[in-house]
Structures are given as C-alpha cells and as structure tokens.
Amino acid sequence: MSTFSEARNEPRWTRRKDARPEEITAAALELFVERGYAGTRLEDVAARAGVSKGTLYLYFANKAELFKAVVREGLVSPLSAVRELMGRHEGPMMELLRMVVYGWWERIGSTRISGIPKLVISEAGNFPEIAEFYLAEVVRPGTALIRAIVERGIASGEFRPLDSNEAVDLVFAPLMMIALWNHSLGAFEPRRADPRKLLDTHLDMLRRGLSAAPVQTGDAKDTGAPQS
Amino acid sequence: MSTFSEARNEPRWTRRKDARPEEITAAALELFVERGYAGTRLEDVAARAGVSKGTLYLYFANKAELFKAVVREGLVSPLSAVRELMGRHEGPMMELLRMVVYGWWERIGSTRISGIPKLVISEAGNFPEIAEFYLAEVVRPGTALIRAIVERGIASGEFRPLDSNEAVDLVFAPLMMIALWNHSLGAFEPRRADPRKLLDTHLDMLRRGLSAAPVQTGDAKDTGAPQS
Amino acid sequence: MSTFSEARNEPRWTRRKDARPEEITAAALELFVERGYAGTRLEDVAARAGVSKGTLYLYFANKAELFKAVVREGLVSPLSAVRELMGRHEGPMMELLRMVVYGWWERIGSTRISGIPKLVISEAGNFPEIAEFYLAEVVRPGTALIRAIVERGIASGEFRPLDSNEAVDLVFAPLMMIALWNHSLGAFEPRRADPRKLLDTHLDMLRRGLSAAPVQTGDAKDTGAPQS
C-alpha cells in the first residue's frame, strides 16, 4: 500500500513455499540420524523445522517419501563434483585419490550429510526401495569412480596390479567408518583424534599399499604383485 | 583358523528349559539385524523362537532388555580369546595381526554375530546404555588389544612409528565395512567378492603400510616415518 | 409435461458474482450425493466449482452450513408448483396423480435434485436440523398434497375408501426408490429399465389399486373396501 513497502527485501511474511522443503529435510536429516527412521516422530520434525505437522504433508506425501527426499537431497551434487574433478585431472592417480578423499571430508564427512550412510545401513532392511535407490544412485556410481582411478593407476604403472574392486573397498572403508562413528558411538567417546589426521594416515598407507614399487617386509617377499 | 574355539567348555546340549532364553535371543538377533530395533515386532520374535508372546516376558523384562541381552550375548567371549592368543604369541606382529583378522572372520565376520555392530551403530542414539556398554566392553578393549600389537611391532622395529590409534582404526575399518555391508545393502547386491579375499588384500596392504621398510613411490619420498 | 415450469420468472443469466454461491452449491450437491457428507472434501468442492478453498468460506460459514444450503436449495419451489397445479385441476384425481408423478420425474427424478433424498436419509441422524427442516418443508407438505388428492378421490367416489396416509406412502415409495437407486447402487448396475416405464406401470397399478370398482381375484372376494 505504501510506497515504502516496495523497497522491502526481507518481507516478514513471505510465503516460503520454495524454502520450506529444504528446511524440512534439514530437520528430518538431523532427527533421522539421531533417532533412526521409526524413532523419529513427524511432530518433532515439524517442530524442529518450525512448522506444524500438517505442513509436512504439503511437501511430502508421507514419512517414507520424506525419508527418500532426505537421502536423495544429500547426495546429488557431491558425486557429480567428484566426477568432474576426475575428468580434469592430470598427474599421478595417487594425487587424485588424495583430492577425492579431502573433497569427501569437505563436502560430506564434516557435514551432517555424513549421517546418511548410517541411515541407509540402518533402514535398508525395512526400505528395499531406499536400498535399491542408494545402490543405484550412490554406491555403484561412487565405486565406479574410484575403480576408474585405481585402474588408470594400474594401467600407467603407478599402482601395482591388484583387484580394483577390492582396492575400492579398502579406499572407502575408513571414510565410512569415520562417518558412522561420528553419528553413533562417537557421541559417547568425546576425545577423538582429528579425522583429517586419520585420513592423512589412510592416504599414506594407501600410497604404500598401492604402489608398484616392491616393499621388503619381515614376513614376506614383496614383488609388487598381489598375494595369492 | 580354529584358533579361537579352544576355550569353550560348556556342554553343547543342555536341557531345553535352560535353552529357551538363548533360542529367543537367537531369533531376536536375526530380526533386530534385519529390521532394526523399532522395526522388530516381539510377536515375530516369539513366532521365530517358537514360543508365545507372553513367554518372552518370562525371560526378559521388556523389549529394551531383550535387545540389550542380544547385544551383550554376542560379544563377551571372543575378546578374551584374542587376549589369550596374544599372550601366547611369539614371532612377528604382522603374523599376529593376520591371525586376529582371520579369527575375526571365523568367529564373528562370517557368523550372525556380525550383525551386532550394525545394531549398535543404528541404535546407539536411542540406547546410550548400549553405547556405553559396547564402548566399555568391546570397542575400548578391542582397540587396546590391536593397539598393543601395533605398539609391540613399533617397539621391535617391525613397524614404522605411526600413531597407534590411527593404525587401529585403519586395521578395523574394512572388517566393520564387511560386517555392515553384509547386514544391509549386501542383501540387495548379490554378486560380491569373497570377503576373505578382501581381507587378504587388506592384510597385504597393511603389511606394506605398516612396514618399517621405506617405500619409493611416485609422488613422495618415503622414509618409513609417517607423514607430516 | 411442462406443467411445472411456468412459474419461473428470474433472469436466467445474472452476473457471475451473484452466481458464485450457486456454482458452489451445485458442485457440492454432486459431491455430497456421490460421497456422502463426511466423504466429501471441501477441497474437492472448491475444485469442482472452480474456486479456491478459502472462497467457500466467503459464502458459507462452514461445511454444515454449506450442506444445509445444498439441501435447502433443492427443495422449495417444486412443491409450490404442484400446489398451484392442484388448485387448477378439474377432472379425475387419477389424472392429477399421473401429472404429479410425471411432473416429479421431469423436475426432480430426472435431475440432480433427486440426490437430495439420499442425502437427507443418510445424514438425518447427524443433522437433526436438516431432518426437521426436510420434514417441515418437504415431507409434510408433500404428503399433505397427495393426501388431499387421494381424499378428494375418495370423497367423489372415484377411489375406494382406504387410509389416505397409507395410500400416500404407497404412491411415493417407487419414486423414492428410483431416486435412491440412481444415486447409489444404480451406478454399479448399468443395464436398468427406463424409470419412466416403471412409473407408468406404477400408475397403472395405482389405478387398479385405488379404484372404487371391485376386483375379482383368486384368493379374495374384493368388495372395493380395504382389507381389515
């Protein structure tokens, strides 16, 4: 009505139709991670998002859909960012692996998105749909990416010729462990080493473990080729 | 391989009456692992154990107590077996590490007990008591054991001097990953490599990663000392 | 056949604004008849009327008021038309009855107004106000009208002397049955006889049933007087 109102940049009562879904999934992510799927009451999600119970249903058809949206949302851009990075990279694959691990920490490990793996692991049995979705959209593309790096390294002679599927699992395991720990027992064990230091050591171990150079150790002659 | 099984002395076929609680926890373990705590209905536990719903309450005060009993039961003995093994061991620590990893697979990884970690991780937030208990009874003793091995290896010059806490995490991570995978997404991804092969590769990577011998790799001069 | 339509004088195409309430009650009538009171969602009424949910509340205080308006609207005028017709009629009462029945079909039975009886019957228990209103405005005046016809016929010797209240019910029953059927099970039983043929047969049965002339039937001597 007044000419002044036109200048407002932060109207107090904007219909927040577009911001709402993210506010809700953010609240839901926290609670799902804290309490599990079944343990999370939609009323609490609503309260934490600052809306009423009914509002949830304006944006998500039901609890399962909200859950799926939470999982989906947390994992779209991160993966494609890695993919892009890999396309551009030149130089040793070990260097790329390091960037991927650090990038994972920046974008996922150190954020609340890292709660999603725990969610999925916990609820896979009850939500086959989620399990399939996560496998198709996250696990398989993610492992394919790392496998490609490992295989490039093997092809170039940088890495020794080991089973690339196994290598992928060994690259991922500590990252998963960090994420799971931080969202479960970590809450009860306050003094913990800096995860970044652990990741550095992990990368250092990987460097040695993947290297094509032979390693002379106490109990076995290492030829650079994998065991049996 | 049969390293862990020597300590058991209990009669294998006690009277049915005494076996009831274990039949129940066995049924409960399966279901808790499959469906999580909240997703498991006591009626189904009863049905799978071949008893009536009411009978559950003759042995367990409530669902939470049953859950705790399931977790508690799956954990106690194996650790002491490892401790004993360690006391007896002579020779390279890498060899001991290998026995521990294989023993873990025999006694835990390949059995339904491997579902326990998933349970604990999933429900730690809802059952602080379980979390504390698991930390006190399993995590801290377990890591202490491995840390002792690593530190013995460092002291003897077999291993290079890295942070033993970090090393422990890196030793455990793939074992945890295998256990979690088998009880969650693994059910939806049929073709999977043999976990034992993965463990072999893991041990091979560890051997190289832990070795005191320097490793010449493409992007860094390795002196045997840990990074940074 | 067009007997009833003569009295209407209102302009047929008033301004849209004034038409709104009627568009809403028209939409509401359809839905209330299809789904019952509780089964009808105001959101659907709004959608069918082409307005927003909020707009409903500009015209009707709440769902119950809308419902009452729907019922009220479907009832008033036709009765006065019959009353008028009756005042003018000369000749046999059976002929008047026939006109009334045909008129009912024209103005009510074949239109969506015929859904009103179903609504009232279904919701009488929940809406005493509607029940009373319908009794006062429709049932009692309507039966009075028919009763007057029957009684005129009896007085003139055209009809035999039976209980006029009972006769009224027997005149109405098939009309009600047609209306109710068409708005309930009729939707699930596609092939159905033409209601007009049924009404003809009904009138034919009434003619015989009401006639003062004796009827010789197999199992009773008919004197024209009603049975005990």
Added chain:
Amino acid sequence: MSTFSEARNEPRWTRRKDARPEEITAAALELFVERGYAGTRLEDVAARAGVSKGTLYLYFANKAELFKAVVREGLVSPLSAVRELMGRHEGPMMELLRMVVYGWWERIGSTRISGIPKLVISEAGNFPEIAEFYLAEVVRPGTALIRAIVERGIASGEFRPLDSNEAVDLVFAPLMMIALWNHSLGAFEPRRADPRKLLDTHLDMLRRGLSAAPVQTGDAKDTGAPQS
C-alpha cells in the same frame, strides 16, 4: 483348583473368542446406522461392545472389513430362508408374496438389520467394493426370488402379463421405504402408522394390481393387459 470350580457353567472370565465378533458387529451395526460409516468412531464401537479399541483389530483387519462383516452377517440367513420357503410353497403366488412380505417384516423390517440398506445406499459411492458385494449377494438374489414368484404367477394365469422386473421393484419399494424411514426421518416423526398395516394395504394393492382379472376404472378401459 477346587472341585467346585468344575461345576461352573458361567465362568466369569471365559475367553470369549467366539462370541466377540458378533458382539462387535452388533455394536457396529447400531452405530453405523445411527451415524453413517465415516461418522462412526471405532472407539465408540469398541465402547458399545464393551471391549477396547485394540480388540477390534483382533477380529477385523480394519474399519472397512468390519463394515463388510456387518452387512454380510445381517443378510445371509434371511435370504436363504425365503428361498427355502419358496421351494416348498404350493397354492397361489399371491399367497407366497404375502408370506415373503410378512417374513421380511419379521426377520428384517422390524429388526435393526433393516438399517443395512440405508448404510449401503449411503456408502455405495465411497465403497465400490461394498456396493458390488451387496448387489451380488443381496440385491440380485433377492430380486431373482421375487421375479420367479411373479413369473410363476403370470405363467399360471394368476397374474396378468406385466414386466416382471418392474413388478419386482414395485413389490420391494414400500419395504425399502419403511426400512429407510425407520432409520432416518422416522426418528423425528413419532406418530406413525403401524408398518404392518401399511404392508397389508400394500399387499392388497398388489393383489389388485397384479390380478389377471380386468378392472373397470374411471379413466381407462382395463383389459387386464399392461399399458403400453
């Protein structure tokens, strides 16, 4: 424990597993008829049946199944009773019709089962499944029965040759009207004629309407044949 307890014929706490379903459907019938399907709260059904809300679900999977059970239960035996009666009958069909109408009043019209038609009419739109079920199990068998009677009468020359489908509707209409009235507006119009007298008059009208004998009425020559 005591020898006395064996003599008890009315144990105070018998598990009433077999009586319960009928107690519940009886309570549900009352409430469904009073308040409609949606208007009936299961909590109230439970309370009226003297059980808890949860107990309902021991016997009926959900509200819709309870509803179907109510409908089913009220109309199985009555229909077969009529069928049986018809098989035995000898003599005029008009007599059989009279027995059917009286029987309907005894077994249905005067009992609370008469509330079912109203229920079905009200909810057919929301529960196609119920509508189909009622058509298949009640309406079609019931009309077939009456049609058979009418057609036998026509074949024997007792009735004039009219459309038997129409005749069936005209036979039923007043019965339906009585049932519906008693469960809707009837509650608000206390003084009402005895339905049995109305049924007598209805039968008397039918006798005249169906008779093969010609009837001389004021406005039409009646030849016994139906109108065009």
Added chain:
DNA sequence: GATGAATGAGCGTTCATTCAT
C-alpha cells in the same frame, strides 16, 4: 473479494505389555 499456505484437532491403526487361565 479471492487466494492457498498453514494449522492442529481428531481418528485409524499398531504393538509392547499385562494377566486370567
């Protein structure tokens, strides 16, 4: 006037727990 996002009371349904037998 008209909109539709937001609300929250209310109900159907589930399931851990109890207890008479």
Added chain:
DNA sequence: CATGAATGAACGCTCATTCAT
C-alpha cells in the same frame, strides 16, 4: 511355566478452518 486374548498409549495422516497477502 506357558499361553494368547485383551489393553491403551502412541503416532501417522487427513482435512475443516484460518488468515496474511
């Protein structure tokens, strides 16, 4: 000891109603 019918608190979801725009 064992049973399983019964309970009722708790929660997901719906939808009539409100109100800032």
